Amino acid sequence: AQSVTQLDSQVPVFEEAPVELRCNYSSSVSVYLFWYVQYPNQGLQLLLKYLSGSTLVKGINGFEAEFNKSQTSFHLRKPSVHISDTAEYFCAGILTGGGNKLTFGTGTQLKVEL
Amino acid sequence: DADVTQTPRNRITKTGKRIMLECSQTKGHDRMYWYRQDPGLGLRLIYYSFDVKDINKGEISDGYSVSRQAQAKFSLSLESAIPNQTALYFCATGGSSYNEQFFGPGTRLTVL
Numbered sequence: 001a002q003s004v005t006q007l008d009s010q011v012p013v014f015e016e017a018p019v020e021l022r023c024n025y026s027s028s029v030s031v032y033l034f035w036y037v038q039y040p041n042q043g044l045q046l047l048l049k050y051l052s053g054s055t056l057v058k059g060i061n062g063f064e065a066e067f068n069k070s071q072t073s074f075h076l077r078k079p080s081v082h083i084s085d086t087a088e089y090f091c092a093g094i095l096t097g098g099g100n101k102l103t104f105g106t107g108t109q110l111k112v113e114l
Numbered sequence: 115d116a117d118v119t120q121t122p123r124n125r126i127t128k129t130g131k132r133i134m135l136e137c138s139q140t141k142g143h144d145r146m147y148w149y150r151q152d153p154g155l156g157l158r159l160i161y162y163s164f165d166v167k168d169i170n171k172g173e174i175s176d177g178y179s180v181s182r183q184a185q186a187k188f189s190l191s192l193e194s195a196i197p198n199q200t201a202l203y204f205c206a207t208g209g210s211s212y213n214e215q216f217f218g219p220g221t222r223l224t225v226l
Contacts, residue, residue: 009154034214043118043204043217044157051213090156101147101172102215104156 004093006105013081014113021076021108023065023091032094033074034102035065039087047089050074061085086112117141118218120205126224127195135190135221137205145208146188147215148172148180150201157204163188195225 007022025033032051036044048059055067065076074091091105118139127133137146144165149157149172159172161180169180177199181189192199202222206215 006156036217043219044206045217046214049214092157101159101162102157104149104158106154106156 004091004103004105006091006108008108009106010109010111012111012113015083016080018079019077019081019085019110021089021091021110023074023076023105025072025074025091025093031067031069033065033067034092035059035063035074035076036090036092037061037087038090038107044090047076081110081112083112083114085110116219118205118207118216120203120218120221122221123219124222126226128226129196131195131225133192133195133223135203135205135223137188137190137218139186139188139205139207139216139218141207141216142185143207143209143216144185145215146182147206147208148178148188148190149204149206150174150199151204151220152201160190160203192223192225195223197225199223200225 003026005024013019034049035047037047038044047063048057050057050067058064063078067074088107088109090107092102121136147162148160151157158174160178161172163169163182166182179191202220204220205218208215
């Protein structure tokens, strides 16, 4: 079955430290991959997306992700986090042959501390 | 103005009541979606519509129904609400290509 897996439910990190949020997808999922961010009491906002082309994708707010086909991963990284990055982050992929339907991971809560 | 709006933003109701959540969009997208979010489960697809005459069940459609009144409007109904339908509900829209979806602010529903 197609799936997107986020390995960490919570990631605590100190301000200005680097962070990596992990995401793996099942090999049957089409390689259309997305990272969304949800700030408290808000909807989801797109951070970045991989559709094709360069495997290193840069997004908003200094985030980037690398598509790794051999490891079926799409990990999200930021070299230096801010308090304002505290939010829940969702990895998502589009199902093979199913049109524009997203399969979401279970989310990773990033908590940035002083 | 927001591109995707949802009403109401918060709703408390009782078991057995019928309720409707509404979604409107100004992005001109053909595709619209309803998701529910539960802690630790991420977002799960309830129903989706690729145009006004096309309605499809998602992975968790039992207990829900939808209506696509126009390209810009997509409503979700709970015919007889039950407590395990307490969740955060999101509407989203998408273009016709394999591209991102745009989400509304969510409706927090509590069924007592």
